[in-house]
Amino acid sequence: MVYFQKYYYKDHHQRQIRKLDETFGCDSKNIKEDLRLIKRVKSKLFHLLYLSFLSCSFIWLSQIFGFPFSFSCIHHGAENFSYEKLSVDPPIASSLSIGTLYCDRSHFRTDICFMKGDIRTNSSSSSIILYTQTNTKAAPLSDIPTKFEEYELEHETIKPYTRKWETSVMNTIDQIHLISKYKPISHHKCDVSHDVPAIFFSTGGYTGNVYHEFNDGIIPLYITSQQFNKEVIFVILEYHSWWYTKYQQVLAQLSNYRPIIFNSNSKTHCFQEAVVGLKIHDELTIDSSLSKANIIGFRNLLSRAFEAPKGLLVVNHYNKRPRMVLLSRRGSRGITNERALVKLAQKIGFDVLILKPNRKTELATIYKAISNSDVMFGVHGAAMTHFLFLNPNCTLVQVIPLGTEWPSETYYGQPAKNMGLKYIGYKIHPRESSLYYKYDKDDPILRDPNSVNKKGWEFTKKVYLDDQNVRLDLRRVQKLLLRVHDDYFTK
Ligand SMILES: *[C@@H]1O[C@H](CO)[C@@H](O)[C@H](O)[C@H]1NC(C)=O
Ligand SMILES: *[C@@H]1O[C@H](CO)[C@@H](O)[C@H](O)[C@H]1NC(C)=O
Ligand SMILES: *[C@@H]1O[C@H](CO)[C@@H](O)[C@H](O)[C@H]1NC(C)=O
Numbered sequence: 001m002v003y004f005q006k007y008y009y010k011d012h013h014q015r016q017i018r019k020l021d022e023t024f025g026c027d028s029k030n031i032k033e034d035l036r037l038i039k040r041v042k043s044k045l046f047h048l049l050y051l052s053f054l055s056c057s058f059i060w061l062s063q064i065f066g067f068p069f070s071f072s073c074i075h076h077g078a079e080n081f082s083y084e085k086l087s088v089d090p091p092i093a094s095s096l097s098i099g100t101l102y103c104d105r106s107h108f109r110t111d112i113c114f115m116k117g118d119i120r121t122n123s124s125s126s127s128i129i130l131y132t133q134t135n136t137k138a139a140p141l142s143d144i145p146t147k148f149e150e151y152e153l154e155h156e157t158i159k160p161y162t163r164k165w166e167t168s169v170m171n172t173i174d175q176i177h178l179i180s181k182y183k184p185i186s187h188h189k190c191d192v193s194h195d196v197p198a199i200f201f202s203t204g205g206y207t208g209n210v211y212h213e214f215n216d217g218i219i220p221l222y223i224t225s226q227q228f229n230k231e232v233i234f235v236i237l238e239y240h241s242w243w244y245t246k247y248q249q250v251l252a253q254l255s256n257y258r259p260i261i262f263n264s265n266s267k268t269h270c271f272q273e274a275v276v277g278l279k280i281h282d283e284l285t286i287d288s289s290l291s292k293a294n295i296i297g298f299r300n301l302l303s304r305a306f307e308a309p310k311g312l313l314v315v316n317h318y319n320k321r322p323r324m325v326l327l328s329r330r331g332s333r334g335i336t337n338e339r340a341l342v343k344l345a346q347k348i349g350f351d352v353l354i355l356k357p358n359r360k361t362e363l364a365t366i367y368k369a370i371s372n373s374d375v376m377f378g379v380h381g382a383a384m385t386h387f388l389f390l391n392p393n394c395t396l397v398q399v400i401p402l403g404t405e406w407p408s409e410t411y412y413g414q415p416a417k418n419m420g421l422k423y424i425g426y427k428i429h430p431r432e433s434s435l436y437y438k439y440d441k442d443d444p445i446l447r448d449p450n451s452v453n454k455k456g457w458e459f460t461k462k463v464y465l466d467d468q469n470v471r472l473d474l475r476r477v478q479k480l481l482l483r484v485h486d487d488y489f490t491k
Contacts, residue, residue: 099132101180103156110162110220112277113178119198119271120188121235123262127177128200128274133184151182160237160277161202162216169205174237174263176200178276190270196231197273199224200262204238208359211284211382211411213243218250219298220278223286225254226293234259235269246363249305284385284415295419302389306367322488324350324481325370327357327378327386333401335379336434336471344474348481350375357383375484379470380404384412387421395422395484399472402433403449403464422487426480434469 096102096116103113118131132153159173201221206212225232232255239261244251251259260269281287288294324345328338335341342352353373357366370376370389378384379399387396396416400408408425416423430436430446439445445452445463453460 099130099134099180101130101154101156101178103158103178107280108165109280110164110277111158111160112224112275112279113156113158115178115180115274115276117272119274120190121262121267121269121271123266125177126175127179128276130178130180131183131188132180133182152179153182154178154180158276159202160200161205162220162278162280163205173202173204176237176262176276189268191267193270194233195272196233196257197228197275198233198235198260198269198271199228199278200235200237200274200276201278202237203240203243207238207240207243209382210357210359211385213247214385214388215284215411216280217278218247219284219286220280221254222298222301223281223291223293224275224278226291226297228255230254230256233257233271235262236260237262239263242359249364250302253301253305282415283411284388285418296392299388299392299419302367303371306364306371321349321351322374322485323353323372324375324377325353325355325373327376327383328354329379329381329383330356332466332468333379333381334469335399336469337474340474341472341477344478345377345481348478348485350481350485357386374488380408380412387412387416388419390419390421392420393422395424395487397424397426397480397484399470400425400427401464401468401470402428402430402435402446403453403460403468405449406453424480424484426477428470429473429476432471432473432476434471435463435467 096114098117100114100116102115103111105111115128115130120129120131121127122129131150156178157175158178159170159175161170161173163169199221201217201224203217206216221234225234230253234251234255234257236259239259244259279291281290286293286295286298326338326342326345328334338354342354345352353369355366355369366386367389370386371391373390373394375395375397376387376390377397377399380401384396384398390396396412398408398412398416405425405427413423413425430441433446435445441447449464452463
């Protein structure tokens with residue numbers, strides 16, 4: 001496992017280094033305002049921008065020849081899914097008695113602690129203190145020296161981040177102390193008293209890579225906060241303002257309150273109930289057998305977060321051509337014959353939209369582009385995470401470069417199927433890989449990627465992830481796209 005976690009971390013750093021990697025994806029006619037993004041492109045990138053314009057114009061030419069058929073997965077997008085109403089767990093803490101500090105450390109991915117009673121934060125000592133007037137510990141009262149005002153009953157520590165098994169990243173996560181104290185007379189003052197529960201979690205670690213932001217953060221936050229019905233306050237450790245900016249629309253669907261920044265906030269916040277840490281089920285997945293939360297509920301939440309209010313929403317599918325959004329990568333794992341691919345897809349009958357998301361692209365923009373598409377097409381990489389924005393029954397095509405089968409399936413293929421998407425993994429042939437021109441035909445790198453992967457992550461990363469482009473065999477792709485296209489008309 002560790003192997004690919006490192007890979008994602010690296011991916012993240014690469015992105016940070018590629019500062020020039022601004023957005024200039026072109027967009028459909030009904031989301032033209034996104035062209036505003038182009039303004040942000042630095043002048044150095046002007047020639048690229050120019051190319052982008054070119055491709056936009058020829059992409060949308062295809063719209064003129066629309067088919068009068070009715071189909072598509074996206075018409076169902078904004079409608080109600082009845083699952084949502086089921087997604088309310090009974091509040092966990094209601095089953096706990098006042099004065100309880102309880103940690104569940106049984107899961108391999110995460111620890112989670114619960115507190116109930118007179119809870120006070122103290123960020124200067126990285127602690128949350130639970131005061132109790134009854135001595136819940138075995139120590140008889142007479143043992144407590146009376147001169148001690150406070151008496152520590154329990155002391156737990158936790159790093160509220162969902163990659164517990166991965167020591168290297170957990171070493172970077174701030175630890176927090178949960179202390180329950182016996183105190184006969186409570187005379188602490190609160191700077192701010194809250195009458196709704198708190199959820200404490202960290203946005204450190206791999207935050208900065210969109211896969212991790214959803215997998216380790218947003219989805220676990222959804223699972224954990226579901227039961228509170230937005231009546232919950234998020235207290236964030238290792239807060240980043242860009243993260244808040246990026247996800248605030250989603251957060252607003254999970255909580256009615258502004259989050260509290262734990263680290264820099266010296267005030268004493270008082271709560272009656274707190275959850276420290278997040279629940280997580282699996283890769284980009286919500287297991288509805290473990291919780292009443294489910295992935296369709298999450299998908300609906302995204303649509304509430306990003307879609308214009310009903311009435312303002314322009315659903316513009318009168319052209320009736322299926323739409324394909326192509327997630328374009330630059331650097332490693334790019335498609336070198338992307339233009340030919342676009343032309344081919346148009347010829348087959350798709351309207352094609354090229355999207356090049358990066359860390360600065362607004363999520364709402366990406367959401368709009370993808371949720372208005374029937375097919376998402378891209379090469380394996382963190383941007384595949386955006387399959388979460390597709391509507392149920394839509395299609396994800398993931399191009400799987402040599403040597404990346406396992407992560408492609410584990411991180412995106414299976415989760416996409418779990419969400420009810422049609423998933424097609426397109427395993428490239430050696431000849432479609434740039435490695436084909438770099439290594440001898442009998443080299444195990446081409447012939448037997450598994451044997452290379454077995455040598456260790458450094459090899460995989462260096463050979464397959466950081467240094468491989470894809471030149472798609474258009475005859476193969478044509479077959480695939482024809483099938484996807486025909487699927488829509490045989491529904
Ligand atoms: C969605 O739900 C609302 C309220 O429950 C209802 O008024 C509306 O008709 C539903 N829409 C669809 C498309 O089912
Ligand atoms: C917070 O913790 C620090 C360090 O332990 C301590 O000096 C301070 O008094 C505490 N603040 C409150 C309000 O309890
Ligand atoms: C998805 O497709 C299946 C089978 O065609 C259909 O039963 C189901 O209602 C569809 N779901 C949505 C949300 O359109």
